[in-house]
Structure formats: structure tokens, C-alpha cells
Amino acid sequence: MKTSIILLTYNGLSFTRKCIDSIRTNTPPNDYEIIVVDNGSTDGTVEWLRAQSDLQVIYNKDNAGFPKGCNQGMALAKGDNLLLLNNDTIVTPRWLGQLLSCLYSDDWIGGVGPVTNAAAYYSALQVPYQTLEDMIPFAEQYNRTDPSKWEERLKLVGFCLLIKREVYEAVGDLDERFSPGNFEDDDYSLRIRQAGYRLMLSTDTFIHHEGSASFREDPQSFYALMQTNSRKFAQKWGFSPDYSLGIRHDILQCLEEPEAEPIRVLEVGCACGATLLELKNWYPNAELHGIELNPHAAAIASRFANVRSENIESIDIELPHEYFDYIIFADVLEHLVEPWNVLRTVMPYLKENGKVLASIPNVAHYSVIRDLLKGYWTYTDKGLLDVTHLRFFTREGIGRLFFGTGFQALQFRVNILQPSREDEEWMDAMERLVGNDMKEEWKVYQYIVKAYKKQPAPDTSRSEVIIQLRKLVRRIEWEIDPEESSAELVEMYRNREIEVKDMANILEQDVVFPFKTAQKITEILMNHGLFPSKEELLGKLSKGNR
Incomplete structure (x- = not known):
């Protein structure tokens, strides 16, 4: 079986040489052919390519763009499989x-x-290496075939895309309207899925990628191109790629059942179903349902989930009561005319221990308050003041929304965008005026809410809290999203969900550097005035683990 590897080049000779050398070194010689399409390079690339005896090369006089160049290469390919590979x-x-x-x-x-x-699109790892010399030993250890690490995806990123020849023959060429490049891989992915095929991210296989090397010299033009091609994509497909293809990992992290559990999930506003598809990777036995207003997006999601294209504010759900374990509203409630009525309507369809998971923007964010004090309330295409938002919520308003519609318990997580030094100083000045330790609420960009239909049993609730605290302490230890992690820890402690002894037990049993992490937690809690004595708190947390 032979694979045709198709590379496009437009200058960047050093990248091209390293790429082709790596193919020669790490691929059995009889398993592939290399087809290079050069888009009018002027940096010596053409001369170097002419000196190579194992390449098939197409020389374009001008830059034909990525989609057209790939199409030229695929037309020349003779392999059983075709692989588009960035140089x-x-x-x-x-x-x-x-x-x-x-x-x-x-x-x-x-x-x-x-x-x-x-x-992009959740296909990048945090890697330990700093140099290419260290990269190969990392990959040598990392690359081990493991089917449990294969994840189905709605789309794949085109830096390295391997397809069967039958797929190419069924789907055809890349759409050249996206020249010189960007969103042609989104488009091709959806066309492959429309043809009935699945797409898989092989997370057991790692290759190195410099990332947008062709566009790095002119970032402004790159951004403008992204905006233009995003509009072209929306015109072709009838939905925005930015919103409709995203995976909400922050929502999925709120799920708590064992992975083998046959949970039933309804996502309201599921778009193309990317989050539902990822949920299926986490919970293979899950039963997926969706409601989506946009019929074009719903058609994509309906290929792997039970999706209806209707308005949640007028739909008859037509399923038995107490059917779902979870109902998800990811950035949906703020768009509804009557979110209160919708929550009352869906509640009977939750099981006795069922939950609503929701993400809701915080209108008390410092950026909104600051502009409002200057007399501005400016709607935008997306963000906190999205022009399509009909309802606006603070943390207190979210509580009234859910408790007022019959939910009996809430848990909050937060998404925070890192404020600048000037933003921090502005919030400090405002807090001196209003008091009440409001800065932490002003920092929150978005709340992630878990709303319980019934009050969870104390042991269950406590277990969930400790599991979440354990994850949080580890994030603080390794400085993962430090602002968000600090805010969540403060929130849990302020709400008396956790005690010092809970953190001390986790530090003693579950972290690599207990004393160093205890120091970090001490600093976080002391900075918010949540403990009277730094020395006493550190002593209780460290329990002698120095």
C-alpha cells in the first residue's frame, strides 16, 4: 500500500528540507511517493527541488494558493492514500x-x-522539548499505537491530513474559493462527513509543526484573510465556523459519571454537534440528543446524534419525563426571550438526579462596567455584549434564574480572561470605592453552572467537591491557568464548600511538591483575606511536608 504525500512550497527552503529529510528518515522507502507543488518560490527552493531525484515536482510560475496547489498534487497522486502535509x-x-x-x-x-x-482545534499538546534535537526522543517515546487514544472529530486540521483514495474520489478537490488558504480544511472535513465517512484524531501519533510559517511575516494580512474566509465559509454552509464547530471542554468537565455509564444527554443549541461528538469520545455508551435552530448546522449534527431543528422556546420535546441525565445550554440562555420558561419546561425531562449544565456570560465583567461608567453600552458581533443577546446576567442573577425555576442546588466554575496591569489597577481603585471584595466577580468573563434538579445527597455532593478540589490543587501545583484556578479555589473556600483540612489531605496524598504547592495556596487565600495568619495557614496545609 502506497501513500502519496503532497507538499506545497512557497519559499521557506529550510522548512522544506527539514520536512522532506524527516520523511526520508522516518518512513519506509517503498511506502510513499512525494509530490511537491511549488508556488513560485524565489529563495532557492526551485533549484534545490530540481536537484532531488526522488520527488515529483510541479512548478507554478505564480502563487496559486494552498487549495489549488493541493488539487494539482492530488491529481498527480498514484497512491492508495493521499496525505496533505505542510512543509x-x-x-x-x-x-x-x-x-x-x-x-x-x-x-x-x-x-x-x-x-x-x-x-488549532484542540490538536496541540504541551510538549517538554525546547529544541528539535530533543523533539525526536520525545516522539520516539510518545508514538505507540493505542486505539483507545483515537478520537472522532467533526473536523481535522490540514497541516497533516491522511485520506483514503476512495474518499478523494467521492469528495473531490479542495474548494479553491478559500485561496490562498484557511478554512479549506474545515470545508473539506465537513464534505467528507457529508459523504458518510468519519474523521479521527490519532492522539497516539505526534509530529512537529512550526505553525503558520507561510503567513508569519505578515500577521495583519493573515488575520484579514481569516476573517474573509470565515465569511466565505458561512455563506457556503449557512453557519459560522467560529461558533458552530467549537468543542466546549469546559462544559464537559462538569460531567461526573464513570465513562462506561450509558448516560442520556440533550444539548440545546448544539450547532454542528462538536461538543456532543466529543462527549461520545468520553462516554462511548452515551445517547446523544440535540435541538438546534439553524437547520444547516442541525443537518451536520444529525449524522451522529438525534437532532431536531426547532426553537427550544416552542418545541414539544416528545420524550418521556425523567429521561435525561444532563441538559446542556452552552451560551444559549442569554439568547432566549424567556429563559425562565425554558428551564421550567425542560426540568421534568431530567432524571431525579439530573442536572443542567450552562455557560452564561457575566455582564458584571470589568470591561462592561468601565465602559458603562463612561456612558457606553456598545453591542458587538460576539462577546459579552453580543448583538443577539436578549438577557444579561450577573452571578446573583444566575442564582435567581435557576432557584426561581425550581432547581435546588448550584455549583459555579468560572472562565477568566487575563486582565492587563492597567485593568488590575482600575479594579483595585473601584474596589476601594465599593468594597465587598467585588474584584473577583469583575474578573469573571463567563460562569459555568451546574444546576441540580434535586439537592444532592451530602455524601455525593461532598465527594464531587473533593474530586474537583483534587483536580484544582494539581492545576495550581503545575500553574495551569493560574488566574482561573486561583479564582475557583477562592470561590470554593468562600462558599465553605471546602476546609483547610481538605486541602491538607490532598497536598499530603496527591501532589508531587506538597510544600511548594501549600505555599501557593497560602498566598492565594491570604491575598483575598480569607485566613487571619499566613504562618498558621501554611502550617496547617503543609502538615510538616517540607
């Missing part, structure tokens, strides 16, 4: 064999891609 990648040991293992594990898998160090 700023470096492939690694066993890369192609592992991707092929995933691709041919099911007749209906049409395309696969690897993970990397720099890419």
Missing part, C-alpha cells in the same frame, strides 16, 4: 504506519490526523 512539519518515527492503522481500522473512517505542538 513546516517534521514527521517522526512510526508516524505514517500509526496513522494508517487508525485509517483502516474501520471501513467508514475516511480521514485521520495526528497531534502536534502547534495547531
Whole structure:
């Protein structure tokens, strides 16, 4: 079986040489052919390509753009499989064999891609290496075939996309309206899914990627191109790629059942179903349902979930009461005319221990308050004052929304955008005026809410809190999203969900650097005035673990 590897070049000779050398080094020689399409390079790339004996090369006089260049290469390909590969990648040991293992594990898998160090759409890892010399030993250890690490995705990123020839013949060329590049891979992914095939992210396979090397010299033009092609995509498909293809991991992290549990989930405003599809990766036995107003997006989601294209404010759900374990409203409630009525309507369809998961923007964010004090309330295309928002909520308003519609318990998480030093100083000055320790609420960009239909049993609730605290302490230890993690810890302690002894037990049993982490937690709580003595708090947390 042979794979045709198609590379586009437009200058960047050093990248191209490293990429092709890595293919030669890390791929069995009889398993591939390399087709290079050069888009009018002027930096010596053409001369170097002419000196290579194992390449098939198409020389364009001008820059034809990424989609058209790929189409030229695919038309020349003779392999059983076609692989679009950016020339700023470096492939690694066993890369192609592992991707092929995933691709041919099911007749209906049409395309696969690897993970990397720099890419969009949740396909990048935090890597330990700093140099390319250290990258290969990392990849050598990382690349081990493991089907449990294959994840189905709504779309794959085109820096490395492997498809079967039958898929190419069924779907055709990349859409050249997206030239010179960007969103052609989103479009191609959806067309592959429309043809009935599945797409898989092979997270057991890693290659290195420099990332947008072709566009790095002119970031303003790159951003303008992204905006233009996003509009082209929306015109073609009838929905925004920015909103409709996103995966809400912050919502999914609120799920608490064992992975084998056959949970039933309804997502209201599911768009193209990317979050539901990811949920299926986490919970293989889950039963997925969706309600989506946009019929074009709903048609994409309906290929793998039970989705109806209707308005949640007028729909008859037509399922038995107490059917769902979770109902998700991700950035939906603020768009409704009567969110209170919707919550009352869906509550009977939750099981006795069912929950609503919701993300809701915080209108008490410092950016909104500051502009309002200056006399501005300016609607935007997206964000806190999205022009399509009909309702606005603070934390207190969210509480009234859910408790007022019959929910008996709430848990909050927060999404925070890192404020600038000037923003911090402004909030400090405002807090001196209003008091009440409001700064932490002003920082919150969005609340993630878990609303319980019935008050959870004390032992269950306590167990959930300790599990969440354990994750949070580990995040603080490794400085993962420090602002968000600090805010969540403060929130849990202020609400008396946790005690010092809970943190001390976790520090003693579950972290690598207990005393160092205890110091970090001490600083966080003391900075918010939540404990009278720094020395006493550190002593209770560290329990002698120095």
C-alpha cells in the first residue's frame, strides 16, 4: 500500500528540507511517493527541488494558493492514500504506519490526523522539548499505537491530513474559493462527513509543526484573510465556523459519571454537534440528543446524534419525563426571550438526579462596567455584549434564574480572561470605592453552572467537591491557568464548600511538591483575606511536608 504525500512550497527552503529529510528518515522507502507543488518560490527552493531525484515536482510560475496547489498534487497522486502535509512539519518515527492503522481500522473512517505542538482545534499538546534535537526522543517515546487514544472529530486540521483514495474520489478537490488558504480544511472535513465517512484524531501519533510559517511575516494580512474566509465559509454552509464547530471542554468537565455509564444527554443549541461528538469520545455508551435552530448546522449534527431543528422556546420535546441525565445550554440562555420558561419546561425531562449544565456570560465583567461608567453600552458581533443577546446576567442573577425555576442546588466554575496591569489597577481603585471584595466577580468573563434538579445527597455532593478540589490543587501545583484556578479555589473556600483540612489531605496524598504547592495556596487565600495568619495557614496545609 502506497501513500502519496503532497507538499506545497512557497519559499521557506529550510522548512522544506527539514520536512522532506524527516520523511526520508522516518518512513519506509517503498511506502510513499512525494509530490511537491511549488508556488513560485524565489529563495532557492526551485533549484534545490530540481536537484532531488526522488520527488515529483510541479512548478507554478505564480502563487496559486494552498487549495489549488493541493488539487494539482492530488491529481498527480498514484497512491492508495493521499496525505496533505505542510512543509513546516517534521514527521517522526512510526508516524505514517500509526496513522494508517487508525485509517483502516474501520471501513467508514475516511480521514485521520495526528497531534502536534502547534495547531488549532484542540490538536496541540504541551510538549517538554525546547529544541528539535530533543523533539525526536520525545516522539520516539510518545508514538505507540493505542486505539483507545483515537478520537472522532467533526473536523481535522490540514497541516497533516491522511485520506483514503476512495474518499478523494467521492469528495473531490479542495474548494479553491478559500485561496490562498484557511478554512479549506474545515470545508473539506465537513464534505467528507457529508459523504458518510468519519474523521479521527490519532492522539497516539505526534509530529512537529512550526505553525503558520507561510503567513508569519505578515500577521495583519493573515488575520484579514481569516476573517474573509470565515465569511466565505458561512455563506457556503449557512453557519459560522467560529461558533458552530467549537468543542466546549469546559462544559464537559462538569460531567461526573464513570465513562462506561450509558448516560442520556440533550444539548440545546448544539450547532454542528462538536461538543456532543466529543462527549461520545468520553462516554462511548452515551445517547446523544440535540435541538438546534439553524437547520444547516442541525443537518451536520444529525449524522451522529438525534437532532431536531426547532426553537427550544416552542418545541414539544416528545420524550418521556425523567429521561435525561444532563441538559446542556452552552451560551444559549442569554439568547432566549424567556429563559425562565425554558428551564421550567425542560426540568421534568431530567432524571431525579439530573442536572443542567450552562455557560452564561457575566455582564458584571470589568470591561462592561468601565465602559458603562463612561456612558457606553456598545453591542458587538460576539462577546459579552453580543448583538443577539436578549438577557444579561450577573452571578446573583444566575442564582435567581435557576432557584426561581425550581432547581435546588448550584455549583459555579468560572472562565477568566487575563486582565492587563492597567485593568488590575482600575479594579483595585473601584474596589476601594465599593468594597465587598467585588474584584473577583469583575474578573469573571463567563460562569459555568451546574444546576441540580434535586439537592444532592451530602455524601455525593461532598465527594464531587473533593474530586474537583483534587483536580484544582494539581492545576495550581503545575500553574495551569493560574488566574482561573486561583479564582475557583477562592470561590470554593468562600462558599465553605471546602476546609483547610481538605486541602491538607490532598497536598499530603496527591501532589508531587506538597510544600511548594501549600505555599501557593497560602498566598492565594491570604491575598483575598480569607485566613487571619499566613504562618498558621501554611502550617496547617503543609502538615510538616517540607
